[in-house]
Amino acid sequence: MSTNEASATPASLNFIEQIVENDRANGKNGGVVLTRFPPEPNGYLHIGHAKSICLNFGLAQQYGGATNLRFDDTNPLTEDTEYVDSIMEDVRWLGFQWQGEPLYASDYFDQLYAYAIHLIKAGKAYVDDSTSEEIRRMRGTPTEPGEHSPYRERSVEENLDLFARMKAGEFPDGSKVLRAKIDMASPNMHLRDPIMYRIIHAHHHRTGDKWCIYPMYDWAHGQSDAIEGITHSICTLEFEVHRPLYDWFLDNLPPFDPRPRQIEFARLNLSYTIMSKRKLLQLVRENHVAGWDDPRMPTISGLRRRGYTPASLRNFAERIGVARRDNVIDVGLLEFSVREDLNKTATRVMGVMDPVKLILTNYPEGQTEEMMIENNPEDPNGGERAVPFSRELWIEREDFKENPPSPKKWYRLGPDRMVRLKGAYIIKATDYVKDPETGEITEIHAEYIPESRSGNDTSGLKVKGTIHWVSVDTALPVEVRQYDRLFSDPDPGGHKDRDFLEFLNPDSLRIISPAYLEPSVKGAQPLDHFQFIRKGYYCVDRDSTADKLVFNLTVGLRDNWAKMSQK
């Protein structure tokens, strides 16, 4: 039945792509693919939304279609324009462009109202005066059928009148609702006369005070899809049981062409993080983090500030795939994705986080040199930069050990040991100075090998280790924010009897100030990415000022040495 569509290399399709290809093969909707991304503007977007965005926009792109951005703003009590703005920024930043202007479910309130009247006239919707408690009680339970509301058999005329007066504002909040008349005995709870409208006398961020009745999700969403001509309405699995209702509304309204089809997929779960909007909001409100875009947050804005790139997020979304089974993605995969991208693009630079002074005793005092070092060995066109070198250097404290534990495997500095200073000379440690009180090493002495200069090394020496360094005179002091995962538990939100806040990692942020960087980074701008050689990827934070740069650790480099030494 299927012909070899495009190429000889049939990339395997996810189940949604299969549905779309089937539809196109059958000529459904004239082959058009129109998807939508429908966030509720009541919070910031997170990495789970990124999956959905990539899915919806990616699918449309793949099949020559388009994607609408539609704000599902049917609950004025929780929604706000602050969120609208951040959502648009995040979608754009991820690299996607929606079709036309942003859309709003509230744009369709008039149309929805007319459709509701259509259902009332058909005897398929009624006004119910029951209280919310009564409605809840009469709905039954998943194992027991519900019972009919005493108001269920009101006449069409009475329903029309009451509904008009609901809209006109004659009744207080909660006093009446409009319900679809379906089946109070349905095994599907969502079909037990679902509520279509409730009365809320509240100011709406777009429609102002025009309305005091607001449509429920089920009533607004599918009809919005239909009005826009959405072909494939993709949502997460928890809406699966809503699908019969989605279809019921479509079946009982004048026909739409195209008629949207709801397709559900499994939402993203990431280890060591929470994705619940409610919990994310709590972290922000209770100041456990410094805001929605705190670099430890799984929000798109947080990841951006942390140093994640749009490409890395898109690749991540591609890699995790799309299916219908519950899943937990290892946060390591997200980290892999950003390393993969940054490795190709980030300028290499040297920075010392935990400095100890290295003095080259045979290097002339007052002498300096400029070492030319490649900006990115992965990028042949990346060019090189000059890095000042002198007699006194900062090196990483952990790169010198008085007594290396397993000497044969220790490639770095120690008494009488030789290493290469990246892009400069080979040196040999000759001596070191300790603080008599603390026992801490305060100074390391070494001799450099003049013939070993990088680029024209005639020394004939071979060393296993290369370490990074920064010249003391010209070192640029900066602040470095070393981020670690926000939670110490793989599933912080998954414990029945323990609050997720108990798993907050107390060491999720460690501030290093000063760290010393080579002077070439001076003038770097927020969101500029660097690799601090042998350390990790870092990104300039917007807290940077003219006299002090602030860097966020995006992710550390893979560290096989750390892995080895743990064993």
Add this chain to the structure above:
RNA sequence: UGCCCCGUGGCGCAAUGGUAGCGCAUCUGACUUUGGCUCAGAGGAUGCAGGUUCGAUUCCUGCCGGGGCAUCCA
């Protein structure tokens, strides 16, 4: 114990009636002026029990396990 969905290496995702494959992770080895990168290789899986079939990951039945559904939230 009602209805719906889902069970493939440690974690994701393929294979849709014809030799179970890919990515990440793990472990070797090579290379390396980043213990990064790259390259080469290795180990490891169809929840269980029946049935249909020449042949089931795939189709059917039962069981087991996981998830969802009882907001005037989305």
